Amino acid sequence: MNKTETILLVDDQPENITIMIxxxxxxxxxxxxxxxxFALERAASEPRPDLILLDVMMPGMSGHDVCSRLKSNPATQDIPVIxxxxxxxxxxxxxGLRLGASDYITKPISPPVVQARVRTHxxxxxxxxxxxxxxxxxxxxVRERTVEVxxxxxxxxxxxxxxxxxxxxQIRNPVMSIGGMAGLLLRRAPEGSRLADYAEAVREDSLRLESLVGDVSEYVSLSAGAFHEVRVEGLVEAALARAREAVxxxxxxxVESALQPALVRVDERIVVMALAEIAINALEFGGNGEVCLSIRGGAEAAPGWGGADRARYxxxxxxxGPGIDGAILPYVTDPFFTTKARGVGMGLTKVKRVVCDEHGGTLRVESPATTSEKDGGQGTSVLLDLPLA
Incomplete structure (x- = not known):
């Protein structure tokens, strides 16, 4: 008979070992x-036993001690112990069961019981x-398929x-041509005439269409490139400078800033753009006066949401500002959704693409703003997280 399985018998009484043999x-x-x-040495050596029959009452190291040592050693922890x-x-x-034993056989042993228990385990x-x-x-x-996907x-x-x-x-060239011809017609049309009004309408729509094409092109180009370790403070400073220049x-x-220093691993180019879009939105919706932007960052920046993950910032x-009507709040990250007279409504859509799709993060927009200073007053909060380096 081909004996493919190995059993280690441990007992301080040779006659008991003889019975089990x-x-x-x-x-x-x-x-x-x-x-x-010696039992521990044999259990960790080759050939590794497939099962151990272990006496409890032994001098020196008891069976309970042996079992505990076996289960704490990665090399022997999976060997069943009876x-x-x-x-x-x-x-x-x-x-014995708490120590990790699989079963219990009482002495004097019955050979059929031992054979059945051993075979079962x-x-x-x-x-x-x-x-x-x-x-x-x-x-x-799954890993292979994931790579393929x-x-x-x-x-x-x-x-x-x-x-x-x-x-x-292909679209931008004719649109620019249409806008240029509308501008030429506007300059030649009698001031205040209906022809001038038509030319102005065509020119404005051509500019809007050109802006739309530019925004869609930018959205598609937002795929992350190389990720680098970047200081959060540097990202925010660059984004604020870009927002101020844009408006x-x-x-x-x-700006009131309370950022915990940290390194994040991101595509700096698109993250700066996303943060700048948030600041630009605040300025555009904040009226003509001064706009205060409060920025907090760190592991505890937003307790209870994705940003509290210690692996993310x-x-x-x-x-x-005036805040966002609750009826439209769920749609503010949808493409082309806007309440502005001008613009195509892609700002927060691009932010969502950068944070969620390209950096595996979470984005949430709340209004009224959830800051301790406002205590439930007006304003809007944008919460996001980035991967820590």
Whole structure:
């Protein structure tokens, strides 16, 4: 008979080992140890036993101590242990099971019982190992498929970028031509005439369409490139400078900043753009006066939401503007949604793309702003998080 499974017999009484050998030798390869120290050595050596029959009452190192040591060693922790003992009190059995034993056999042993218990736990061990192999194979398959999906998605994004760039080029040229001809017609039309009004309307719509093409092109180009470690303070400073330059009235923006110093790993170019969009929104909706933008950042920047994840850095930007009507708040990150007379409504859509899609983060917009200073007053808060370096 081919004996493919190995059992380690541990007992300080040779006669007990002899009895177990008689019960099991025809089916298994057997190893023996008469003390705890030697048992641990044999268990960790090759061939590694598939199961251990372990006496509890041994001098020096007890069976309980041996079991505890076996289960604390990664090399032997998965080997099933069956206690063989004359102790039959429920508390003794419970103690052994708490230590990690798989079963309990009381002395004097019955060979058929020993054979049945051993076979059961070897079958269970084999089933666990087979399940582990299947799980490992499945995980590897999932990893391979994930790589394939990511690569296919990257190719689709690249294709979309090329398509959008080509479409933008094809649309922008005639739009600029239409706008130019409308401007020429406007200069030649009699002032105040209906022809001048028509020419002005065509010129304004051509400018709006050109702006729309530019925004869509920028949105498609927001795929993250190389990620680098960047200081959060530097990102915010660059974004505020970009926002002030975009609105042309830098003195209108007052900033109160409380950023915990940290390094994040991001594509700096698109993150600066996203943060700048938030500040620009605050200025555009804040009327003609001064706008105060409160910026907080760190692991505790926004307790209770995604930014509290210790692996990410949360940022909260809160303005003191009029706030956003609750009826439209759920739609402010949707493409082309805007309540402004001018603009195409892509600002927060681009922010969502950068934070969520390209950096795996969370974005939330709240109004009234959730700052301790406002205590539920007006204003809007944008909460987002970025991966820590």
């Amino acid at each position: 008689e019960a099991l030798h025809s089916q298994y390869t057997l190893l023996a140890a008469t003390d705890g120290a 206690f063989v003992t004359s102790l039959d009190a429920p508390d003794d059995e419970a103690r 070897l079958d269970l061990k084999r089933a666990r190992e087979q399940l582990q192999r299947q799980n490992t194979a499945l995980e590897e398959l 990511v690569e296919a998605q990257r190719e689709r994004v690249e294709s979309l970028k090329h398509f959008a760039a080509a479409m933008a080029h 042309g009235e830098p003195e209108r923006l007052r 949360g940022i909260q930007l809160s303005d003191d």
